[in-house]
Amino acid sequence: MSQLSYRDALNRALDEELARDDAVVLMGEEVAEYDGAYKVSRGLLGKYGPERILDTPITELGFTGLGVGAAMVGLKPVVEWMTHNFALLALDQVVNEAAKTRHMSGGQFNVPIVFRGPNGPAEFLSSQHSQALASYWVHVPGIKVVAPAFPADAYGLLKSAIRDPDPVVVLEAEMLYGFKGEVPDEEFLVPIGKAAILRPGENITLISFSKPVHLLLQAAAELAKEGIEAEVIDLRSLRPLDEDTLMASVARTGRAVVVDESWPAASVGSYVAHRIATECFDLLDAPVEFVSSEDVPMPYNHALELAVQPSVQKIVNAAKKALYLENPHG
Amino acid sequence: MSEWNAELLWKLRADMVLMRVFEEKAGQMYGLRKIGGFCHLYNGQEAIAAGFASVMDYAKDYVLTGYRDHGHALAAGMEPKAIMAELYGKVTGCSRGKGGSMHMFDAQRHFLGGNGIVGAQIPVAAGVAFAQKYRKTGGATVVYFGDGAIHQGAFHEAMNLAKIWKLPLVSVCENNQWGMGTSWKRVSSVDDFSIMATAYGMRGELVDGMDVLEVRDAALRALAEAREGHPVLIEARTYRYKGHSMSDPQKYRTRDEVDEYKKQDPILILETRMKEEKLWDNAKAEAQDRAAEEATKEAVEFAENSAEPALHTLYEDIYAGEPFFMAPSGQPV
Numbered sequence: 001m002s003q004l005s006y007r008d009a010l011n012r013a014l015d016e017e018l019a020r021d022d023a024v025v026l027m028g029e030e031v032a033e034y035d036g037a038y039k040v041s042r043g044l045l046g047k048y049g050p051e052r053i054l055d056t057p058i059t060e061l062g063f064t065g066l067g068v069g070a071a072m073v074g075l076k077p078v079v080e081w082m083t084h085n086f087a088l089l090a091l092d093q094v095v096n097e098a099a100k101t102r103h104m105s106g107g108q109f110n111v112p113i114v115f116r117g118p119n120g121p122a123e124f125l126s127s128q129h130s131q132a133l134a135s136y137w138v139h140v141p142g143i144k145v146v147a148p149a150f151p152a153d154a155y156g157l158l159k160s161a162i163r164d165p166d167p168v169v170v171l172e173a174e175m176l177y178g179f180k181g182e183v184p185d186e187e188f189l190v191p192i193g194k195a196a197i198l199r200p201g202e203n204i205t206l207i208s209f210s211k212p213v214h215l216l217l218q219a220a221a222e223l224a225k226e227g228i229e230a231e232v233i234d235l236r237s238l239r240p241l242d243e244d245t246l247m248a249s250v251a252r253t254g255r256a257v258v259v260d261e262s263w264p265a266a267s268v269g270s271y272v273a274h275r276i277a278t279e280c281f282d283l284l285d286a287p288v289e290f291v292s293s294e295d296v297p298m299p300y301n302h303a304l305e306l307a308v309q310p311s312v313q314k315i316v317n318a319a320k321k322a323l324y325l326e327n328p329h330g
Numbered sequence: 331m332s333e334w335n336a337e338l339l340w341k342l343r344a345d346m347v348l349m350r351v352f353e354e355k356a357g358q359m360y361g362l363r364k365i366g367g368f369c370h371l372y373n374g375q376e377a378i379a380a381g382f383a384s385v386m387d388y389a390k391d392y393v394l395t396g397y398r399d400h401g402h403a404l405a406a407g408m409e410p411k412a413i414m415a416e417l418y419g420k421v422t423g424c425s426r427g428k429g430g431s432m433h434m435f436d437a438q439r440h441f442l443g444g445n446g447i448v449g450a451q452i453p454v455a456a457g458v459a460f461a462q463k464y465r466k467t468g469g470a471t472v473v474y475f476g477d478g479a480i481h482q483g484a485f486h487e488a489m490n491l492a493k494i495w496k497l498p499l500v501s502v503c504e505n506n507q508w509g510m511g512t513s514w515k516r517v518s519s520v521d522d523f524s525i526m527a528t529a530y531g532m533r534g535e536l537v538d539g540m541d542v543l544e545v546r547d548a549a550l551r552a553l554a555e556a557r558e559g560h561p562v563l564i565e566a567r568t569y570r571y572k573g574h575s576m577s578d579p580q581k582y583r584t585r586d587e588v589d590e591y592k593k594q595d596p597i598l599i600l601e602t603r604m605k606e607e608k609l610w611d612n613a614k615a616e617a618q619d620r621a622a623e624e625a626t627k628e629a630v631e632f633a634e635n636s637a638e639p640a641l642h643t644l645y646e647d648i649y650a651g652e653p654f655f656m657a658p659s660g661q662p663v
Contacts, residue, residue: 025464051464057494062453062487069457072442073392075464077457092484096447097454105435105443106426107647141656142648165650193654240654275657 001184007177009151010040010116013158014078016187018048021076024162027054027063028080028117037082038118038177064090064115068097068167071113076162081117084133084171090115091136098167099142114161118174119147120211120261121309127297130305132262134209137169138238139266144192145239147171149213151181153236156190164192171238173211195242197249201229204319205249207272208259209235212310216259219315230319238268246272247279254285255322259310264292289318336609339600342384342542344618346376346597349401351622352410353572355630356400356417356431360576364633365417369431372401374540374571377596378504379405381545382472385553390462390469392440394455396476397432398504398570399444406441408434414629420636427639428647449475449482452501456488459497463559470498470556472549478509480523489530489563496559500552503563504539506570511582527563539566540596543603569594 004012018024030037032045032055045053056063060081067077081087087094098111120132137145144166148154154172161168198213199220206216213234220230231249235241250256256276260269273288294308320326353371360369372379375398383405386393395402403413408424416423417431425435425444433444442458445451455473462469479485480503492499503523507514520526527534533555537548545566552562569591573580604610645653 054495057487057490059483059487059490061484062456062491065450065453065484065488066457066460066491069394069442069454069459070461070464071457072454073458073461075461092447092450093453097445097450101443102650103647104425104429104433105437105647106424106428108425108435108437109442110650112650144649239656241656271656 001182003180004151004183005177006151006154006173006179007038007040009155009183010158010172011042013155014041014044015047017159017162018044018052023074023076024078025052025054025070025075026078026080027056027067029056029058029082031055031080036080038174040177041080060086060089061093065093065097067113068093068101068111071111072101072109076112078114078116078162081115083117083129083174084119085129085131087115087117088136094137094143094167094169095140099140103142110165111167112165113167114158114170115167116158116170116172118177119171120173120175121293121298121305122174123305124300124302125298126300130298132260132293134171134238134268135262135266138268143167143169143239144237145169145171146192146237147210148236149173149176149210149234151179152183153190153196155183156188157192157236160189160192168192171210175211190236193237193240193242195236195245196234197231197245198234199230199232201231201253203229203253204255204257204322205231205233205253206257206259206315206319207233207235207246209238209268210261212259212261215310215312215315218312219319222312222316223319228319228323235272241272243275243279246276250276250280251283254283257289257291257315257318257322259291259315261293261309263295264290265295267292286322286324289322291315291318338384339604339609340614340618342380342546343597343600343604343615344622345380345383345405346542346600347618348410348622348625349376349379349404350597352404352626352629353400355626356414357572357576359417359630365431366419367430368397369417369576370398370574371572371576372398374591374596375504375506375568376401377542377545378474378502378539378566378568381542382502382549384546385549386472387469388440390467392442392458392469392471394442394451394458394471395444395474396448396451396479397444397446398476399432399434402474403434403436403441403444406436406439408436408439408441410625410629411632415633415636418633418636419638420633421639421643422632422636426643426647449479449484451475452479452485452488453491456492456497456499459492459499460495462498463496468557470500470553472500472502474502474504476509477503477505477507477514477518477523480526481517489532489561492561493530493532497561498556498559499561500556501561501563503565504568505565506568508570508574508583510574511578523565524563532561532563534563534565536565536567539568540594540599542596542600
């Protein structure tokens, strides 16, 4: 067991998969000579050479589409987007090409490609560089979407994504690149489509993915001080969604708080809340609570940007509301 | 002309006649509502697909195109039956009735679609060429698109990538002079698309897209260069006889304009050349016409007699791995 940063765990996954399969190539802006804008690809150019670690021009649509074509004829490209904010320029190639090619060809072509890069609010970056865009990908059949919150999951899910025969979008949490955690030294995979129960509890289920999972753990610790045992679920995979784990937990606790740092409408969080409300209707003791970011573009000012996002206090308040312990608004 | 042998010229004629006859039939069947949705016919542009197909090595080369793809699918050697059945939405279609007119695919024939988003196939084609170079297959990729697509960022981004990575890519702009109902002259900064190649340090060439032998010549040059890592841009100037799609009333152009271009018909031009070369044979031409009509008739019969896809197939062909569905309806189909 080693302490690895989220960044280094991703680096290790890339390194191992590049070594394992010469069909794997990494391309994106600054991934080679600069070692990656967030240093995720550090050292890979020296090890695998410029044929496999490719600096691209700043043309997200172009190199994303190029990756799709290469995947159609047998390569396994890993396309790094410097951030998911810029991936919006490549939306067409993901939604209309990567996700649809297998279907439109009647199953003749696979598109084994990974799209990855940082997602979610960062700090002091204002509206265009600090967005949580999971919904854009999760909406689309034909792709898979994962969102690790810990170094071990970042490692294991990225390896699974690279080996997957279908397109996989990896949402990396920009604020977690430096976060360190235990990662077993021996090789392992984390299967796509399995949630993790991080903390067992019988009074309420707290659910999220990516960076806010860490807020759930803090909120659960706060609630424990008041004798409330919260079960914490990290979805890890957003498409497919591990509804079995989710519903079994809510069936036990009868209460749920769903947290998503995206905007509230048409988000993964609102969808998960809807699914729980539908599937566990008879088992719920309270309406499902939902904590999202405020429905505003991200402001630059630090106090304002923090106020926009889910917080430990907002989650604790939502949990207490679901437990009828207090009305946080009254 | 000495390089043209009779067998080649007759083959080019047969390919173009099959495209013409097939498309006429597709248009008829669309009128009878056997075919739905968008249906973009290739009439008038046949020399481009036929000319390129005649020099490609489908064992290692690949083709991608836009939504006007029936002619290209035929040129790549796909079965008329599988194409017509796809137009009918039948399960025997090349894409199992999932793709329709705009999305013909054939993995074995290295025909990678059939793309409905204007210009989106160009970066994808660059990726196919990237894989060919990476694997040192010696193959090249030919991507077709129209005069509308050339203004998309996808084209310009892909040209730059093709050049900096020395990809074996031949990009063919089929300028049929009408981007849907908009004359290309109204929306283009240049009056010769081939000069756009210079912006990317590539060779560009304007070719008469109505003359299959000229197209073939240009294709030979371009493919040879592409295989050496020098991507090429070709503008093939052509004209489409039919509307943008079957639902286009064509109020933007005159009947006289269309008739004028029909005098430069690609099949007519080739036939004239064959007569000049004393290679013409009325009986052989009639036999080719009959063969095309027979193949098309068989294709229609095949499509008519094929089964509709079973409803459960709507859940198929989405993931190569274990299939899954968000919020399944729970209603067995």
